[in-house]
Amino acid sequence: xxxxxxxxxxxxxxxxxxxxxxxxRVLGVSRRGETCELAIARGIVDAAxxxxxxxAEAELVVLCTPLGAIASTLEKLLPHLDRxxxxxxxxSTKVSVVETVVPRWPNFVGGHPMAxxxxxxxxxxxxxxxxxxxxxxxxxxxxxxxxxxxVEEMARSLQSRVYFCSPTHHxxxxxxxxxxxxxxxxxLIAACMQxxxxxxxxxxxxxxxxxxxxxxxxxxxxxxxxVMMAQFNRGALGRSLRVYRQQLDQLIEQIDQEDWSELxxxxxxxxxxxxxxxx
Numbered sequence: 690x691x692x693x694x695x696x697x698x699x700x701x702x703x704x705x706x707x708x709x710x711x712x713x714r715v716l717g718v719s720r721r722g723e724t725c726e727l728a729i730a731r732g733i734v735d736a737a738x739x740x741x742x743x744x745a746e747a748e749l750v751v752l753c754t755p756l757g758a759i760a761s762t763l764e765k766l767l768p769h770l771d772r773x774x775x776x777x778x779x780x781s782t783k784v785s786v787v788e789t790v791v792p793r794w795p796n797f798v799g800g801h802p803m804a805x806x807x808x809x810x811x812x813x814x815x816x817x818x819x820x821x822x823x824x825x826x827x828x829x830x831x832x833x834x835x836x837x838x839x840v841e842e843m844a845r846s847l848q849s850r851v852y853f854c855s856p857t858h859h860x861x862x863x864x865x866x867x868x869x870x871x872x873x874x875x876x877l878i879a880a881c882m883q884x885x886x887x888x889x890x891x892x893x894x895x896x897x898x899x900x901x902x903x904x905x906x907x908x909x910x911x912x913x914x915x916v917m918m919a920q921f922n923r924g925a926l927g928r929s930l931r932v933y934r935q936q937l938d939q940l941i942e943q944i945d946q947e948d949w950s951e952l953x954x955x956x957x958x959x960x961x962x963x964x965x966x967x968x
Contacts, residue, residue: 690713690714690748690749690839691713691714691716691746691747691748691749692708692713692714692715692716692747692748692749692750692751692843693715693716693717693718693743693744693747693749693750693751694708694715694716694717694718694734694750694751694753695717695718695741695744695750695751695752695753695754695762695766696718696719696752696753696754696755697717697718697719697724697725697728697733697734697737697753697811697814698753698809698810698811698813698814699805699806699808699809699810699811699813699814699818700753700779700802700804700805700818701717701751701753701779701814702728702733702810702811702813702814703804703814703815703816703818703819704751704753704779704802704818704819704847705717705728705733705734705814706733706814706815706816707816707817707818707819707846707847708843708846708847709732709733709734709735710816711846714735715733715734715735716734716735716736716737716743716744716746716747717733717734717736717737717738717743718737718738718739718740718741718743718744718766719737719739719811720739721739722738722739724737724811725737725738725739727811727812728811733811733814741765741766741768741769742769744766744769744770745769745770745771746771747770747774748771748773748774748775748839749774749775749776749777749839749840749843750766750770750774750775750776750777751777751778751779751800752776752777752778752779752780753778753779755913755914755917756780756781756782756785756786756917756920756921757917757920757921759778759780759786759789759790760789763789763790763793763794767793767794770794772796773796774796775796775797775798775835775836775839775840776790776794776796776797776798777797777798777799777800777840777843778790778797778799778800779800779801779802780799780801780921781801781863781867781868781914781917781918781922782859782860782863782917782918782921782922783799783801783825783827783856783859783860784856784857784859784860784922785921785922786799786856786921787799787827787829787856791829795831795832795833796833796836797832797836798826798827798828798832798836798837798840799826799827799828799856799859800824800825800826800827800840800844801824801825801827801859801863802819802822802823802824802825802844802847802849803822803823803824803825803863803867804818804819804822804849805818806818807906807910809911817848819844819847819848819849820847820848820849821848821849821850822849822850823849823850823852824844824847824849824850824851824852825851825852825853825854825859826840826841826844826851826852826853827853827854827855827856827859828853829856860922860925861925863922863925864922864925864926864928864929865929866966867918868918868919868922868925868926868929869926869929869930869933870907871907871908871910871914871915871918872908872915872919872926872930873908873933874904874905874906874907874908874909875908875909875915876908877904877905877908878905878908878909881893939955940952940955943955
């Protein structure tokens with residue numbers, strides 16, 4: 690199959706590596722000519738260019754651009770595509786993407802491979818990024834069955850675990866387990882920086898170990914991605930943040946009132962619940 694990748698960063702580059710290894714002809718688009726040259730030199734793609742015309746022969750195109758660039762990317766991309774071409778994306782929210790793309794290109798299947806690292810850019814791309822990772826597809830009732838089948842086959846070929854759901858359910862779910870943790874983690878770092886005694890702050894920074902590293906990791910990531918999570922999933926993220934704030938208020942009350950039995954009960958419940966999310 691001839692597959693186009695728009696955006697040769699960590700996700701797009703890693704996807705290109707795997708798809709090319711599977712025997713597909715992979716065509717890439719990147720804003721920077723140097724990135725295109727590097728992708729060709731490393732054998733990540735068969736051809737690449739800042740010009741969307743390179744995708745004219747693509748049968749399937751994967752949009753790996755930031756969420757905020759989807760609309761402008763479509764303006765440049767669609768004039769070059771055959772009407773039978775199938776589009777999908779890798780965005781971390783789905784309602785906004787589906788609402789943007791489907792009216793202009795019905796042959797679209799929303800997608801979200803839930804994989805990544807703290808690194809970014811083509812230099813960080815590697816084979817096997819998507820192995821045993823969730824890959825969510827969010828077709829609509831009117832989405833052509835052939836488009837769904839092609840995108841599903843592509844996702845499974847990456848050895849991902851494929852899930853189907855509505856765009857709305859996707860956004861509500863990732864608000865809890867992806868977007869909320871970013872905001873909570875960022876708030877943890879910001880709260881620590883509010884320590885007014887410089888000696889205490891310095892000591893805290895020196896003593897920080899695995900616990901702080903684990904809980905602060907996603908809050909120390911790319912600010913642009915965090916803003917896009919909030920911008921494009923505002924309703925669901927706002928709801929999850931308000932529920933989280935209620936939980937914090939209850940914790941404060943239990944500690945202020947020295948209600949240790951209730952605090953232990955709460956922590957016992959969270960201990961029991963965690964394996965349902967991470968194991």
